[in-house]
Amino acid sequence: MKPSICCRFHDGPWRSGELAFTLAELMVSVAIFILLVGGVVSTNLFGLRMFQIEETKLIASDGARGIVGVLMNEIHSCETFQIGTFANGTFTGLPLGAPQIGPALIVYPTTNTANFIMYFVNTADRKFRRATSVPGSTRIVAQSVTNATDLFRAQDYLGNVLTNMQNNTELHVKLEFYQAARFGVPPDYYKLETSATRR
Amino acid sequence: MNCLITVFSPGRGARAQALGMTLAEVVVALAIASLTVLSVVGGYTYSTLGAEKASLSLAANTRALERLEDTHAAIWNVSTWPAVDELVATNFPAKLVILDLSGQGAGITYGTNYTTITQVSLAPQLRRVRVDCVWQFQAGRFSNWHTNTVETLRGPD
Numbered sequence: 001m002k003p004s005i006c007c008r009f010h011d012g013p014w015r016s017g018e019l020a021f022t023l024a025e026l027m028v029s030v031a032i033f034i035l036l037v038g039g040v041v042s043t044n045l046f047g048l049r050m051f052q053i054e055e056t057k058l059i060a061s062d063g064a065r066g067i068v069g070v071l072m073n074e075i076h077s078c079e080t081f082q083i084g085t086f087a088n089g090t091f092t093g094l095p096l097g098a099p100q101i102g103p104a105l106i107v108y109p110t111t112n113t114a115n116f117i118m119y120f121v122n123t124a125d126r127k128f129r130r131a132t133s134v135p136g137s138t139r140i141v142a143q144s145v146t147n148a149t150d151l152f153r154a155q156d157y158l159g160n161v162l163t164n165m166q167n168n169t170e171l172h173v174k175l176e177f178y179q180a181a182r183f184g185v186p187p188d189y190y191k192l193e194t195s196a197t198r199r
Numbered sequence: 200m201n202c203l204i205t206v207f208s209p210g211r212g213a214r215a216q217a218l219g220m221t222l223a224e225v226v227v228a229l230a231i232a233s234l235t236v237l238s239v240v241g242g243y244t245y246s247t248l249g250a251e252k253a254s255l256s257l258a259a260n261t262r263a264l265e266r267l268e269d270t271h272a273a274i275w276n277v278s279t280w281p282a283v284d285e286l287v288a289t290n291f292p293a294k295l296v297i298l299d300l301s302g303q304g305a306g307i308t309y310g311t312n313y314t315t316i317t318q319v320s321l322a323p324q325l326r327r328v329r330v331d332c333v334w335q336f337q338a339g340r341f342s343n344w345h346t347n348t349v350e351t352l353r354g355p356d
Contacts, residue, residue, distance in 0.1 A: 032228060039236035047243040054247050057254040068261055157272035157285060168356075170272035172265070190254060191299055194261035195268040 052185045060177035060190040063128070063142030067175065068194055070130075070141075074107050074117055075171050075196035081107045082165070083152045086120035096164045100154035105171070123148045128175070147176040155195075170197045252336050252345075258298040259310050259347040263332040266294065266312045267349050270328045277324060277355045286326060286353065288316045298334055310334035324355050 021029070075081060084093040086104035094102055104120035118131045119141075128142040145151075153172040154162045162169060177190040273285035291314035298308040310332045319325040329350040336343055 028225060032225065032232070035229065036232050039232060040239075043236050043239045043243070046240055050243045050247040054250045058250055061250075061254040061257055064257060064261075068264075072264070155272075157269045157274075157290070159269070168272045168274060170268055189299070190258075191297070192258055192261055193265060193296075195265040195272075197268045197271040199271075 049185065053188065055179070057188060057190050059143065060175075060192070063177070064175060064190075064192040067128070067141050067173075068192070071119065071173065072194070072196045074109070076199045078107045078109050078198055079111055080165070081105060081171060081198070083154055083171075086118070091118055091120075099161050099163055100165070101150050101152070101161060103148045103151045105152045119152075121145050121148045121151055142175065142177070144177045144179055145175055146178040147174060150174060168197065170195050248338055248341055251338070255298055255308055255334065255336060256345065256347060258308075259332040259334050259345070260349070262296045262298060262310055262312060263330045263347050263349045265296075266291070266314055266330040266332075267328060267351060270314065270316070270330075271353065275326075275353070275355045286316060286328075288314065291316070296332075306337075308334060308337065319352065326353050327351075328353055 082093045082105070083100045083102040084091055084104050084106065085102055086092075091104055091106050093106070094100055103123075104118065107117040107119075109115060109117065114133060116133050119128070120131075121128050126143065126145055126148075127140045128145045129138055130141050131138040151174060153174070154165060154169050155172050156162060156166070157168070157170060159172075172195045173193065175192045177192075179188045181187045270286060270291060273290060274283045275286040276283040293314075294312045296310050296312055298310045311334070313331045313333065315327075315329040315331075317327045317329075319327050327350065329348065332347045334345055334347075336345060
């Protein structure tokens with residue numbers, strides 16, 4: 001067999017058949033490239049959509065983790081707590097004899113009632129906030145909380161709602177997060193419930 | 200002058216092998232590209248499922264903690280006569296709880312809380328309370344069962 005040798009940079013004119021792409025080759029190359037780019041773009045759009053679908057749960061989980069850890073510690077170690085309502089910057093406790101279910105909670109870490117921690121939901125912006133007796137300490141701990149009426153509940157160990165505050169009252173917390181449909185992403189919902197008992 | 204030298208055997212088909220792409224090469228290239236894209240899509244899907252599972256696991260954990268707190272609210276007073284003891288297994292049967300609701304449709308994820316109370320010692324009085332929240336992650340072929348367990352020790356009031 002006698003091998004043939006061709007030189008790319010020869011002195012004469014270029015021979016298209018050997019040295020450049022033909023139209024068909026170019027079209028095939030461009031088609032493959034378009035398929036690749038299309039695949040990558042579609043994949044990224046798919047990932048973005050997945051993120052949007054999971055966004056509610058991720059935000060809700062994040063808020064819930066922050067709330068549960070702090071709130072449970074505060075209830076475990078508090079002197080007393082009270083369930084009530086919050087409006088115009090004022091907490092109003094539920095009267096004894098009424099079912100202890102409400103959208104706001106005030107926790108007294110010590111016997112000094114001037115020192116308190118308060119949790120409440122603002123129904124206007126659906127944000128769950130934590131405030132203390134220190135002025136300017138209010139901060140948002142969760143967003144898109146939609147259950148504004150039955151957030152906190154005082155119950156006994158069997159789950160019966162109490163109408164007074166016993167020594168072994170259990171505080172039940174229910175957080176419901178809801179994100180409406182937007183940009184073609186279906187609505188999503190996340191619920192988190194737990195309880196804490198004063199030690 | 201630098202020369203690029205290609206060596207090929209003369210004959211039918213040799214030119215095509217040296218200068219163009221065969222159908223097999225195109226198919227292989229497309230297959231590799233498809234595998235790459237599928238891998239990335241699979242990664243996104245797995246990430247989404249992971250986030251979903253993590254949020255459900257958190258919900259199950261808080262539900263188990265809820266049951267544990269129920270046991271803490273039960274009275275166990277041995278200093279009175281007769282002694283009050285609500286911290287017994289019959290007061291805490293298996294309980295079906297809702298972990299999460301779907302944003303659309305009827306997809307509800309349930310969990311079951313199993314409470315186990317065992318006497319660890321009599322002097323001093325000490326009991327172990329264990330709560331297992333068993334739930335199923337429902338995601339087609341990724342479905343599987345999980346258990347979130349919390350455990351604590353408790354003495355009389």
